[in-house]
Amino acid sequence: MPRHLPLGAGGEFDRLRAIFTRLGDAAAELGDDCALVSLDDVTLAVSIDCSYEGVHFRTDWLSFEEIGWRAGAAALSDLAAEGAKPVGVLVSLGLPKTDNREPKADPGSDIMAGVAAVTKSVGGRVLGGDLIRADRYLVDVCALGTAPHPVRRAGARPGDALWVTGTLGGARLALQRLKTSRPLEGPLRARFAHPEPRVAAGQWLAAHGATALIDISDGLSGDAGHLAAASRVGLEIALEQVPCWPGVDPLSAVASGEEYELLVALPAAFGDARARSFPQQFGVPLTRIGVCGTGTGVRFTDRGQTVAVPAGYDHFAEPTP
């Protein structure tokens, strides 16, 4: 097996691959969004996730508290996808000069309150941070946890079944509403503004035999490709099985980025009975959507017919005003 796990397609991944190849043995094995570090009897899981105004959020779409929550959720979701238990986060915060029109506003403090709230919701704390002046708001979150039995994206085997947590497509629907200046309220706003990293679910799946685990922050279609490439299996996903947010069709649901749900391979013996107990424990469904086989890549089907699906979501986009 090569030192560096194969990554899927995409501009960001091509660039990361080029950089890590150049670093040689000064870099650890690259593969998952989360790095694993063994120290004596402890395995650490650490991940860093940078949110930048205009690329990952807009200040006219979300409150600063919501911006902080989402930035924290993105990093903590990487821990969830290892089956790790969060310890805490470190946060670099970039703040532009404010115009003093609202002298009582304190965006930096609001952002940190959001990061702290999502971190506390999964049992962690804010451990430290850095504060800089920047042109745009910037929230970089490094999440740190322990992973006694980490699950990588590379362990799926032919014959495993493929499952997904939650319902997909809400994030994309919310973005479409925001882009056309429609209000975001109720469950859809909660889904977009306060996504819940599946930390407890990830630990449960790791304890119940998960062979491969990944979060679908890049969208199901893109991240399924990463899991397939890392595990050296082919995936077949039945679109009609994909659990969709109300009003969202399966093709949109699998292209929806920033979902922060988990895609998991489980042995065939993992039963429907266990899956039925999942919503009671974690508040969201666990749905079987496909199988792992020999071959490569991801094939989507609709009632048995192969269907073309748009490529995944690539954050490596231009800042937009």
Added chain:
Amino acid sequence: MPRHLPLGAGGEFDRLRAIFTRLGDAAAELGDDCALVSLDDVTLAVSIDCSYEGVHFRTDWLSFEEIGWRAGAAALSDLAAEGAKPVGVLVSLGLPKTDNREPKADPGSDIMAGVAAVTKSVGGRVLGGDLIRADRYLVDVCALGTAPHPVRRAGARPGDALWVTGTLGGARLALQRLKTSRPLEGPLRARFAHPEPRVAAGQWLAAHGATALIDISDGLSGDAGHLAAASRVGLEIALEQVPCWPGVDPLSAVASGEEYELLVALPAAFGDARARSFPQQFGVPLTRIGVCGTGTGVRFTDRGQTVAVPAGYDHFAEPTP
């Protein structure tokens, strides 16, 4: 003792204090630049340090490799100041759109090579990262290490002597040359572009009884104030004892930021003989510059006479083009 250690003066510190007060028990104890986390038998030291184009570096002053080295050194220096042993770093890299005038240039890869080189120089590795599109270059480094016997900035006692590693003022001299468009070459360029985090020296000082330790990235005068406030001691520093870079006077030397040397309180019994062995081991001097007493704050003297010294270096400045 209050949960949050007293911090010294400065805009950044006032803002951090306000933010951490608001977070309440969702935040860990704030005090040092480095957070300590106890996991079973392991104590982790973690620190995050964000470098932003126009605030912390300019691309016409340094190569991208040098920019990466300096960004990594800043975070690793925080580990040195705990007496910690680095494990590795995670890096968020923000890259502006390039103009393709030099199609073979790869700033992102050059920056990461610099971060990797300084990390490797102290025994660590690049563990992971994130890559985003941004308006300006951005290098945020989270450094992770282990600290079996961490030394905080809060342990100095009246009667301890105050020492500093290296010679001070080179970074400020280099900045003055760069700001007036003079070339930076030889030892002065090396000092500015490739600062060496005092990791091995920090571990040695921790093992030899250091009661308080801080790096002087904010300048000796500013960081001495932080050490005094956290330790609840008064410091007296003799300017004529401060080891100065050739051509730099002591008043400039103590105001010079980004020095990445260590200021350390050691029991009075720590002898000159041990200090004389320091340069052979670490390549730089260890110089006694003052004493810790009762009282508060920092008093600078020149041959016994009190001298006013400019305030420390505050990074929380505007981006400059």
